[in-house]
Amino acid sequence: MARTLYFEARTQGREGMVAVGWVILNRMHDKEFPDTVCGVVKQGKQRPGCQFSIWCDGKPETPKNDDDWALAQTVATQMLSNPPADPTSGAMYYHTVDRVPAWAAEHTGTARIGRHVYYR
Numbered sequence: 001m002a003r004t005l006y007f008e009a010r011t012q013g014r015e016g017m018v019a020v021g022w023v024i025l026n027r028m029h030d031k032e033f034p035d036t037v038c039g040v041v042k043q044g045k046q047r048p049g050c051q052f053s054i055w056c057d058g059k060p061e062t063p064k065n066d067d068d069w070a071l072a073q074t075v076a077t078q079m080l081s082n083p084p085a086d087p088t089s090g091a092m093y094y095h096t097v098d099r100v101p102a103w104a105a106e107h108t109g110t111a112r113i114g115r116h117v118y119y120r
Contacts, residue, residue: 001079004041006063006072007054012114017072019113021079022086023094030092087111091118
């Protein structure tokens, strides 16, 4: 989870990482998705277009040993042990504000946190 939070939301601070963490947790609790963190974040790795792009972009992803990586590890631990309230209101999808994918019209927007827009 920490690697996903780092690469998906490191520029958005704690709030952005918590929001991405909740998308992972919300998916884990939905029967349409895998029930493990690794299953959720790596789903779709076999083909382009997976939700968590770090797992399917073909690039080696090694976090820098910096404050963002330390924060991602702390947030991941909290998300898996005692998560804070869900700021996404149950979101299971998100995209950056730079582009709106076609699937967004099929879902209900729930929040905008940092540079991500969240949907369920």
